[in-house]
Amino acid sequence: MTGEPTDAAASSPGVTTCSHRWSMTDVRSGYLVVEGCYHCGARSSFFSEEPVAPMDEYREGPHIWEYLSGEQAVLFGLRCDRCGKVVDLSRLTGLAMSTCEDPECAVGRLAQELGRTASIYVALCGESTHESGRCVSEEGVAALQEYFNQGRRPGARRIVVVPCSMRSDADCCRGIVISDAGLTDL
Amino acid sequence: MSEIVEKTGLRPLGAWEDGDIAGVYCSDMASDIITGAPAGCLLLTLQTHKSLIASANVVDAAMVVFAHDKRPADDVRELADRVHIPLFCTTDDTWSYAVRLFDLGMR
Numbered sequence: 001m002t003g004e005p006t007d008a009a010a011s012s013p014g015v016t017t018c019s020h021r022w023s024m025t026d027v028r029s030g031y032l033v034v035e036g037c038y039h040c041g042a043r044s045s046f047f048s049e050e051p052v053a054p055m056d057e058y059r060e061g062p063h064i065w066e067y068l069s070g071e072q073a074v075l076f077g078l079r080c081d082r083c084g085k086v087v088d089l090s091r092l093t094g095l096a097m098s099t100c101e102d103p104e105c106a107v108g109r110l111a112q113e114l115g116r117t118a119s120i121y122v123a124l125c126g127e128s129t130h131e132s133g134r135c136v137s138e139e140g141v142a143a144l145q146e147y148f149n150q151g152r153r154p155g156a157r158r159i160v161v162v163p164c165s166m167r168s169d170a171d172c173c174r175g176i177v178i179s180d181a182g183l184t185d186l
Numbered sequence: 187m188s189e190i191v192e193k194t195g196l197r198p199l200g201a202w203e204d205g206d207i208a209g210v211y212c213s214d215m216a217s218d219i220i221t222g223a224p225a226g227c228l229l230l231t232l233q234t235h236k237s238l239i240a241s242a243n244v245v246d247a248a249m250v251v252f253a254h255d256k257r258p259a260d261d262v263r264e265l266a267d268r269v270h271i272p273l274f275c276t277t278d279d280t281w282s283y284a285v286r287l288f289d290l291g292m293r
Contacts, residue, residue, distance in 0.1 A: 024221055027221055029217075072215065072217060073217050074217045074218075074221055076221060095220070095240075095244065096240075097239075097240035097243065097244070116268075119243055119244070119269060121240075121244060148244055148245075151224070151225040151246070152225055152246045153225055153226050153246055153248070156225075156246045157243070157269060157270070159244060176236045176237060176239075176240045176265075177237065177240075178216045178217070178220060178237050178240050178241050178244070179216060179217075179237055180215050180216050180217055180237075
C-alpha cells in the first residue's frame with residue numbers, strides 16, 4: 001500500500017483507494033464564542049482568533065445575537081500522511097460525547113444499537129437551527145472518526161462520530177461537550 | 187500500570203485492571219488533550235469534570251491521575267467507569283508527580 005490514489009480514483013473526484021492515516025494540521029488556538037438570539041432562542045457559535053473574545057451584540061437577519069460565553073478552543077483540519085489529502089473542519093465547533101438514550105432521537109437509537117462496544121461523539125457545527133442547511137461535512141465526520149480510531153489500543157472502545165444534524169433536538173439529545181469551561185474554577 | 191501505581195503510591199478511585207502504559211501527557215485543557223495526548227497514555231491533570239473524561243476517552247488514555255489529591259464527583263467516576271478509564275489520585279502536585287514518573291523511566 002503506497003497510499004497513492006489510483007488512476008481510476010484520480011478520475012473520480014472524491015474517490016480514493018488510499019487507506020488514510022490522518023494527522024491534525026493547521027491547529028490554531030483561539031476562543032469558541034457562543035451567542036444566543038433572545039428573540040427566538042437560536043444559538044450560534046464561531047471560532048475567533050482575536051486576542052480577546054468578541055462580545056458585541058449585533059443584528060443579523062431576524063436574529064439579534066447576544067454573547068453567551070467564550071471558551072478557549074482549538075481549530076484544526078486533518079491531513080492524510082499518505083496521500084496528502086486535506087479535510088477542512090472549519091465548520092466543526094465542538095465535539096460532544098453522547099449520553100443520549102432517547103429512542104425518539106437517531107443518536108439515542110444508535111447508542112442502543114452499539115451498546116458498550118463504542119462511544120458516540122457528536123460533531124457540532126456552529127448553527128443550532130441548521131437554517132443554512134450546512135453542518136459538518138460528511139467527509140469531515142468520516143475523517144474524524146478514522147482519526148480517532150486509527151491509533152486506539154486493541155480492545156479499546158471504538159469511536160463513532162456523527163453529525164449534529166442527526167440529533168432530533170439539540171436541547172434533548174444529551175451529551176458532554178468537550179470544552180475548556182471552568183478553567184478558573186480549579 | 188500496576189508498577190506505576192505501586193511505586194508512586196497512587197490511590198485508586200474505583201475498579202481498575204492492569205495494562206500497559208505508553209507514555210505520559212500532562213494537561214488541564216480538554217482541547218489540548220484531544221490535540222496532543224497519545225493513545226495508551228497516563229493522563230496527569232487537575233481537572234475533575236466530565237469533559238476531562240470525554241477527552242480522555244476519545245484519545246484512548248489508559249489511566250487518569252489527578253494531582254494535588256483532587257477528587258472527581260461521583261457522576262464523573264461513573265462516567266469513567268462506563269468507558270473503562272481507571273482513575274487515581276496522588277497528593278503530589280503535577281510537577282512533583284511528573285518528576286517521579288520520569289525517575290521511573292517514563293518518557
